[in-house]
Amino acid sequence: MARKYYHDDPKWSDVAPLPQEDYGHHPLAAIAYTEEYSEAMGYLRACMAANEHSERVLELTEHIIGLNPAHYTVWLYRAQTLSALNSDLRAEIAWLNPTALQHLKNYQIWHHRQTIIDKLGSPDGEPAFITAMLDQDSKNYHVWSYRQWLVKRFDMFDGRELKWTEGMIDDDVRNNSAWNHRWFLVFGGTVGEGEKVERDVVVRELEYAQDAIRKAPQNQSPWNYLRGVIRRSGLPLSALQHFALEFADPENRPDDDVFSSHALDLLADIYAAAGKTELAVKALDLLATRYDPIRKTYWEYRKGLLEAEGRKEETGAASAAAVETAAA
Known part of the structure; x- marks a missing residue:
C-alpha cells in the first residue's frame, strides 16, 4: 500500500501539524513511530486543538486507524466528529465491518461499534455480523x-x-464462552440474584448440561454450569450425586472405572457435606494420584482440610465426653 503524506496535499495546506511532546530533546523511551504515522498524528493533533470536526478529519482518522487501530484517542475523536456532522451511522458500520475482521482482537473497534449501535438504537444486522466474527475466532x-x-x-x-x-x-x-453466554441469558438478565428460579427452567438447564456432559465427560464447562444451576436454584449439591455416579463411584466400582475427574471432584464435595469423610478422601486421593495429578498439591490441600476437620470433630467429641464424665 502506498504511503500517504499530508504536507503536499492542498486540502491540508491551512493546517500546521503539531509535533508530539516527548518531554525534552532526549526522551528515555521514545517510541519509534514511522514517518507516515507521526505526520498523520501531527495533523490530527492540530485538528483536535482547533476542535475541527469535518469530512477531512474523518478521512484522517480512517488513515491513522489503518496504521494503528489500537489508538483509543483517535477512535474517540472520530466518534465525536461523526456526532458533530450528524453522519450516516449505517455507513460507519459498513466501514467498520471489514476493519473489525482485519483486527479480531482489537478492543477499541468494539467500543466504537457499541457507541454507534447505541446511537442508532437498533441491533439490525448485528447478530449476523457477530456470527461472522465468531466463525473466525469462536472464543x-x-x-x-x-x-x-x-x-x-x-x-x-x-x-x-x-x-x-x-x-x-x-x-x-x-x-466456555458459549456456556457463559447461556448462563447470562438464563440467569444473568431475566432473573435477579435473589429471585426464585422457576422449576421448569431449573429442570431444563440441568438436563441440558447433563446431556452435554454425557457427550464429553471430561469437559469442565458443563460441569461448572451444572454446579451453578444447583447453587442458583437453592437445591443441595447432593441432588447431583446420582448423575455423578454415572462417571465415577469410589465406593462401589474399581478405581480404574472412572470416566471424569470432574465427577470425582463433585462427589468429593457431596460426600464431605454428608459427613462421609472417608469416601471424600478416597475421591481426592484418586484425583491426586491418577486422574488429575498435575493439580496434586491442590487435591492434597483439600484432603488435608477434610482430615483436619475430622480431627477437630473427634477432639470436640472427646472433650464433651470428658465434661459429661466429670459432671457425673
Whole structure:
C-alpha cells in the first residue's frame, strides 16, 4: 500500500501539524513511530486543538486507524466528529465491518461499534455480523462481551437467542464462552440474584448440561454450569450425586472405572457435606494420584482440610465426653 503524506496535499495546506511532546530533546523511551504515522498524528493533533470536526478529519482518522487501530484517542475523536456532522451511522458500520475482521482482537473497534449501535438504537444486522466474527475466532472475548451488551441493550432475552447459543455449543461443546453466554441469558438478565428460579427452567438447564456432559465427560464447562444451576436454584449439591455416579463411584466400582475427574471432584464435595469423610478422601486421593495429578498439591490441600476437620470433630467429641464424665 502506498504511503500517504499530508504536507503536499492542498486540502491540508491551512493546517500546521503539531509535533508530539516527548518531554525534552532526549526522551528515555521514545517510541519509534514511522514517518507516515507521526505526520498523520501531527495533523490530527492540530485538528483536535482547533476542535475541527469535518469530512477531512474523518478521512484522517480512517488513515491513522489503518496504521494503528489500537489508538483509543483517535477512535474517540472520530466518534465525536461523526456526532458533530450528524453522519450516516449505517455507513460507519459498513466501514467498520471489514476493519473489525482485519483486527479480531482489537478492543477499541468494539467500543466504537457499541457507541454507534447505541446511537442508532437498533441491533439490525448485528447478530449476523457477530456470527461472522465468531466463525473466525469462536472464543473471542471482545465479541462475546459485545454480544452480551447487545442482548441487554435491546432486551434480546428470548428463545431465538437461546437457540443460537445452543448452536454454538453444539458446534463446540467445550466453548466456555458459549456456556457463559447461556448462563447470562438464563440467569444473568431475566432473573435477579435473589429471585426464585422457576422449576421448569431449573429442570431444563440441568438436563441440558447433563446431556452435554454425557457427550464429553471430561469437559469442565458443563460441569461448572451444572454446579451453578444447583447453587442458583437453592437445591443441595447432593441432588447431583446420582448423575455423578454415572462417571465415577469410589465406593462401589474399581478405581480404574472412572470416566471424569470432574465427577470425582463433585462427589468429593457431596460426600464431605454428608459427613462421609472417608469416601471424600478416597475421591481426592484418586484425583491426586491418577486422574488429575498435575493439580496434586491442590487435591492434597483439600484432603488435608477434610482430615483436619475430622480431627477437630473427634477432639470436640472427646472433650464433651470428658465434661459429661466429670459432671457425673
